[in-house]
Amino acid sequence: MKRLTAHLLFALLLFFPVLASHAQEPKALPLPDERYKVDILLVVAHPDDEGAATPYLARALDEHKRIAVVFGTRGSSGANEAGAEQAAALGAIREIEARSALTTLGITNVWFLGGKDTASQNVLQSLANWDHGASLEQLVRFFRLTRPEVILTFLPGTFIGEDHGDHQASGLLATEAFDLAGDPASFPEQLAGPTKRLEPFLEDLRPWQPKKIYYFPDADREDIFLGKGPDYSVKEISTSGKQPYWRMALDSFRSHQTQAKSFLDKIAQMDEAQIEKMATSDGGWTDALHFVLGKSLVGGSVTGDVFDGITPGAIPFARPDVSPEPARPDLSVELGGPWSFYGEFRRAHGLTDLPHPQPPEIAVQAPGTLVIPLWVRNRTAKTQEITLSTVLPAGWTAQSGTGKLTVAAKQVAAARMEVSLPALAENSTKKPGPQELSVHAESNGQSVAEIKLRVEPRKRALPQ
Numbered sequence: 001m002k003r004l005t006a007h008l009l010f011a012l013l014l015f016f017p018v019l020a021s022h023a024q025e026p027k028a029l030p031l032p033d034e035r036y037k038v039d040i041l042l043v044v045a046h047p048d049d050e051g052a053a054t055p056y057l058a059r060a061l062d063e064h065k066r067i068a069v070v071f072g073t074r075g076s077s078g079a080n081e082a083g084a085e086q087a088a089a090l091g092a093i094r095e096i097e098a099r100s101a102l103t104t105l106g107i108t109n110v111w112f113l114g115g116k117d118t119a120s121q122n123v124l125q126s127l128a129n130w131d132h133g134a135s136l137e138q139l140v141r142f143f144r145l146t147r148p149e150v151i152l153t154f155l156p157g158t159f160i161g162e163d164h165g166d167h168q169a170s171g172l173l174a175t176e177a178f179d180l181a182g183d184p185a186s187f188p189e190q191l192a193g194p195t196k197r198l199e200p201f202l203e204d205l206r207p208w209q210p211k212k213i214y215y216f217p218d219a220d221r222e223d224i225f226l227g228k229g230p231d232y233s234v235k236e237i238s239t240s241g242k243q244p245y246w247r248m249a250l251d252s253f254r255s256h257q258t259q260a261k262s263f264l265d266k267i268a269q270m271d272e273a274q275i276e277k278m279a280t281s282d283g284g285w286t287d288a289l290h291f292v293l294g295k296s297l298v299g300g301s302v303t304g305d306v307f308d309g310i311t312p313g314a315i316p317f318a319r320p321d322v323s324p325e326p327a328r329p330d331l332s333v334e335l336g337g338p339w340s341f342y343g344e345f346r347r348a349h350g351l352t353d354l355p356h357p358q359p360p361e362i363a364v365q366a367p368g369t370l371v372i373p374l375w376v377r378n379r380t381a382k383t384q385e386i387t388l389s390t391v392l393p394a395g396w397t398a399q400s401g402t403g404k405l406t407v408a409a410k411q412v413a414a415a416r417m418e419v420s421l422p423a424l425a426e427n428s429t430k431k432p433g434p435q436e437l438s439v440h441a442e443s444n445g446q447s448v449a450e451i452k453l454r455v456e457p458r459k460r461a462l463p464q
């Protein structure tokens with residue numbers, strides 16, 4: 001009987017080899033590396049920008065969230081209070097300072113895109129200096145590697161405030177990556193895996209759609225952001241750190257010697273009571289953190305917790321809702337530069353509810369020159385003559401760009417106006433505040449456009 005069974009089995013194996021393979025253990029296919037999976041990916045521009053979110057990150061770590069950080073630049077054109085090093089050498093130091101600051105909190109997965117630190121308010125200039133396409137490709141790679149649930153980043157927009165073009169660029173790239181990382185048609189070479197020899201550049205990543213993106217503004221004003229996202233107190237006591245979140249953020253900031261050595265030396269001499277007095281009286285260390293909800297693909301309340309509505313597991317890729325182009329007359333004049341770009345950007349990324357100032361605004365160093373870029377669009381079948389003029393605050397003068405110009409049939413052309421701002425009154429303690437100016441365009445006796453702009457003259461401001 002036994003022998004017969006053995007014979008039968010042998011015959012079965014001979015005729016049904018497939019049964020033999022079933023008898024083996026199934027082979028588990030390789031999966032993404034869990035050590036790199038995060039709940040939060042913070043995307044900022046410069047080493048020390050993480051400080052805009054560290055009190056919240058410390059709180060999220062108490063809630064066992066996994067966090068990684070991407071910096072757009074190494075901050076190589078910043079100042080150096082700690083030594084003589086400048087430019088790329090300073091960038092090398094600041095990379096270590098950023099890693100050290102985040103390690104203080106317990107965050108070790110930190111990457112740099114390699115953008116060039118660009119001191120201006122113009123996001124388009126930052127994007128050009130960051131090699132936009134290459135930086136975006138790299139950021140999409142980090143999204144697919146870290147598979148974040150939530151993105152935290154700077155709000156892309158132009159405001160009176162610090163308004164650093166690099167800060168804006170980090171938020172802009174993060175928004176673009178949010179809309180691309182889940183798309184299998186975007187950067188598909190990252191998703192393909194090597195199947196034979198000599199394919200060493202295929203990466204075998206998977207598409208990943210983050211669920212939410214939140215912004216923190218770089219603006220002075222707060223009114224237009226109220227109720228647009230959650231607020232977090234930084235005064236609560238950390239369960240792991242046993243001290244307030246602002247205090248943990250300050251400890252983390254101690255790594256940034258190149259940026260604040262004199263301040264850090266000062267607090268190194270203080271006792272805890274003096275540090276707390278300093279932090280609550282000035283410097284904004286104890287102010288609540290405000291986030292602005294950019295997008296949620298999983299619902300949740302606008303002002304609710306960052307993780308409201310988020311459940312484990314991947315969600316399908318969601319193409320952004322593109323809003324239609326606004327209707328324009330056949331002959332039109334509009335603000336150009338970053339102002340018009342951001343209108344297009346909000347339309348393209350389903351962000352038409354994102355707060356932005358109306359009228360548009362900017363802070364400019366005075367004495368100095370304000371440049372007003374304009375788009376002149378002529379969809380008519382003949383060349384059109386347009387007359388540009390301005391109404392300016394007292395003491396401001398139009399240097400160039402006013403008067404008559406022509407634009408050929410069916411063409412879009414760039415024009416610019418330059419306005420001189422006088423020096424601010426010496427010894428004046430009162431800030432002049434934003435002033436309103438307007439640009440008028442007319443053609444054949446008809447008004448074509450009236451563009452308003454709020455401009456705040458300041459003793460110091462980043463170049464426009």
Ligand SMILES: [Zn+2]
Nearest residue numbers: 045046049164
């Ligand atoms: Zn910065």
